[in-house]
Amino acid sequence: MIKLGIIGTNWITQQFVEAAQATKQYQLTTVYSRHQDTATQFAEKNGATATFDDLNAFFSSDQFNTVYIASPNSLHFEQAKQAIAHHKNLIVEKPAFMNQKQMAEIQRLLDQNPDVLYFEAARNIHTPNFHAIAKQLGELKTVSGAEFTYSKYSSRYDKVLAGEVPNVFSPKFGGGALQDLGVYTVYDAVTLFGMPEEVAYFPQLIRTGVDGKGTAVLSYPEYTVTLNFSKISNSHMTSEIYGLKDLIEIDDGGEIQHVNYVDADGQRHVLGENDGTNPMIPEAQDFARVINDPEKPQNQKDYAYWRQLSVYVNKILFNLRQDAHIFFVGEGEKVIGDQRD
Incomplete structure (x- = not known):
């Protein structure tokens, strides 16, 4: 049984939790929200037993081994790094990361921590x-x-x-x-x-x-x-x-x-x-299949393919934004532009 922790308590998190529970492969144990009352309400509704409003304490918990990250897009990168540092598998809601620099850093950390699995939640x-x-x-x-x-x-x-x-x-x-x-x-x-x-x-x-x-x-x-x-x-x-x-x-x-x-x-x-x-049930099933048996050849093949797709999609999204001169807070055109190729 996959012990699941979640970041974010919005509608898409609720949908994923329901999908995960429908597969009978996950148990929601831990909820993080910036507001304790919100975390408690979500946990009570969905059967979780631990709640946190402190992110460091959340990741230090031993009550979950896989985290679903559905926070605002700009927060995914730092939260994903914390997950890897604490050896938690991570399922990151799309889009996983903002630019190629962030994606490259996550891929580097994953290569250094082969026990951690990463999935981008692109359900379609x-x-x-x-x-x-x-x-x-x-x-x-x-x-x-x-x-x-x-x-x-x-x-x-x-x-x-x-x-x-x-x-x-x-x-x-x-x-x-x-x-x-x-x-x-x-x-x-x-x-x-x-x-x-x-x-x-x-x-x-x-x-x-x-x-x-x-x-x-x-x-x-x-x-x-x-x-x-x-x-x-x-x-x-x-x-x-x-x-x-x-x-x-x-x-x-x-x-x-x-x-x-x-x-x-x-x-x-x-x-x-x-x-x-x-x-979201099919993606939850696919992720569980790989998490539960990562050494199976077909699972290794599928995992490598999904991970590469995530890199490709990240690159296209970034290049599309560059083409249209759309930059987010903290992304200066001069700095980000060097990463296009």
Whole structure:
């Protein structure tokens, strides 16, 4: 049984905890929050026995061996370093880290501590529907491009319109559409098509200084992949992977609840449907499989692949921000710019 500690008590943490418990492979034991009352409430609701409002004391606890980090984006790096120093496996909510310098440091620490396992929680690529997409993609005779869209209006944008700066739209905390919904679409592209040759990003900036929505273009040798994402508007546009006369049709690039193959005659063939279960269960199962049996050859192969994907996605996200001249607090253009290549 994996003893789980968590950082963050928001809705996504609740969803992951429920997914983890549904696998029967995890036991939530420990909760950290900046506010003791919040930690206690979350622990009582979910069956944890230990709570902390001091991060050093939390990581020093022997009541958990794996930590799920779902704090604001800008805090992931330092918390991940603490986890590694205390030999805790870490599951970091996407996006794992802000830039290539942070990612390189984490990879160095992981290499020095091979007993620690690291996972980026990008739930979409672990789902059965995503695997169905990948399988059908391999059967296309020709691939001529793709478009992935994932746009959902955030209730936090109401606060921006009211003059506030919530974390998810704050440059201090690494917010913005690319760093949130955009991550899923970048994972779609990199997992299915590999690393692009060039990237470009065309953001719509909002008052807080981050991107509320945007379009990214990833250039491959024979086609382009376009990513559309927004936290300030809704979209019901489907995502598509193009063959010649045929295509793969996806409801959106994040949830991936409905997937069809549309043949050359326009006939739809269902590849995958939403089964109504918690969408984070597949990733929780995958992570548990590796944590529980890290020496199994297939698990080692999968782990190395997921870890490399995380590095690739981090690089693309960083380069997209560089292209659009989007910098977070503490990231000077002169300093960060040296890391692009």
